Amino acid sequence: MSTYKELTWQGLWNNNPALVQLLGLCPLLAVTATVTNALGLGLATLLVLIGSNITVSLVREFVPKEIRIPVFVMVIATFVTVIQLLMNAYVYGLYQALGIFIPLIVTNCAIIGRAEAYASKNPWHHAAFDGLMMGLGFTLVLVLLGGIREIIGNGTLFDGANLLLGEWAAGLRIELFTVDYPLLLAILPPGAFIVMGFIIAGKNWIDQYRAARAEKPEKVVTRARVTSQ
């Protein structure tokens, strides 16, 4: 059981693909202008990651070491194509909003990185769980980034959620404040870099704070008796 706990901890916090490994920054920065886009791309990446991890883990015995990378890329590309066609069929609005960044999931280094570093060396159920947790960690950062940028830039949250979740979700849209002029910088890519910097700084700050708290040794005072009796 402790493997699963370790994998969860690694994927969501210690070794988070977006915050620590800084992998997959291209989609991370390009599409996170709104929560909906971020969630859509995050979920797509999550599904690809689970699928590719399982497959890579299952075929790891049969793939020669020399050509493993092309094989992994083929596996990933297959899953991305599946996801792309599914999104095209069921969430067409979001499919259009994400555009080129869905096929670009193939080049997301977080996925090939997990395939190479974990899935190709571990049994399939561990690899699947690793994919789930890494994907979740990635998605959470994406959603957080999207949320912050959407609030700063537009004053809304879940704008266009109906594109992803169906008509009922149109009611999810929250207007926190109305802006006459959107803060374009937050919506444009530079804003993503700046907000991302702050999120990473926040994570490091929490880590340092926890390390400092954990470090405090308990003072054990032993007294030597120097007087007689």
Place this chain on the structure above:
Amino acid sequence: MTFKIAASPHTHQRRTTQQVMRWVYLALIPGVLVQTYFFGFGVYIQLALALFTAWVAEGLCMRMRGRPIGHAWQDHTAIVTAVLLAVSIPALAPWWIIVMGTAFAIVVVKHVYGGVGQNLFNPAMAGYVLLLVSFPVQMTSWPIPAELAQIQVSITDTLNLIFTGFTSAGYNLEQLRMGIDGMTMATPLDSLRNDLNHQLTLTEALNKPIFGDIAGIGWAWVNFAFLAGGLVLIKQKIISWHIPGGMLVGLLVPAAIYWLFNPDQAITPMLHLLSGATMLGAFFIATDPVTAATSNKGRWVFGLLVGFIVFAIRTWGGYPDAVAFAVLLANMCVPVIDRYTQPIAYGHGGRS
């Protein structure tokens, strides 16, 4: 008689940061006065807002970082940032523009990088670019020089405009920017750029009333005033002549060549020098001791680079003026410039 033995360095800087910064903002005064003369009291209100925001932001940041607050307020760097930003933005822009820009400049560009002396980018210009990218309409709505304006704006009206967007008579900024002929007026560079893009020749484009005799009514004098202030700084040895010299040469030479080859489709070198933020940029912005190159040779290269980027963006780019972008882009190159222009210490290597 005692012989004092002092430790090296035996020569030292005469001035503290505070004194240097005080000279810089004192030298900005002529420019501010001329700008007020042509563009109204809005300049003072923007200045007040910027200074107050910078003061509060600086205090808050120092408090959060656990440093002495008074120390930051005393070195006057925030004042220079605030003044530079306030004179760069249009005088009648809404109040939240300058507040947001100054706060971003101080908090994100200066203190996140570690405070005074640690920032990679010029804070005032990074704040300016944030505003320009985010709010292009407000940031390009320069009021027209008073002598061309249809409606004169009083102090109360200026206050009303900045805080509510309307004068007491109900005019908004857009209506106030109309000239006597009822056309909204752009800045000289903006108008020239538009006209040249619309296939007008230079002579036709220069026919508009905004251009006046030299290089745009008001704008030329604002630039002369900043030039005067800058020369005082050079005289006082606050800044070296390398950066402003480099920037003006880097702007003038390509501009002159380009203009000589197609004299009717290019901005004249004179307009390049005396319009927009050229002089302010050359003497006050690019010369920031923290973000510019260090050695004299490096400063030359840095200045030339800034000047050339200004020329390139004004000529082929998407914005009418480019000092802010040019300074930020050149700031990015500073580590490389410093690496390749490092002077050789006496006795270490060299040619012989």
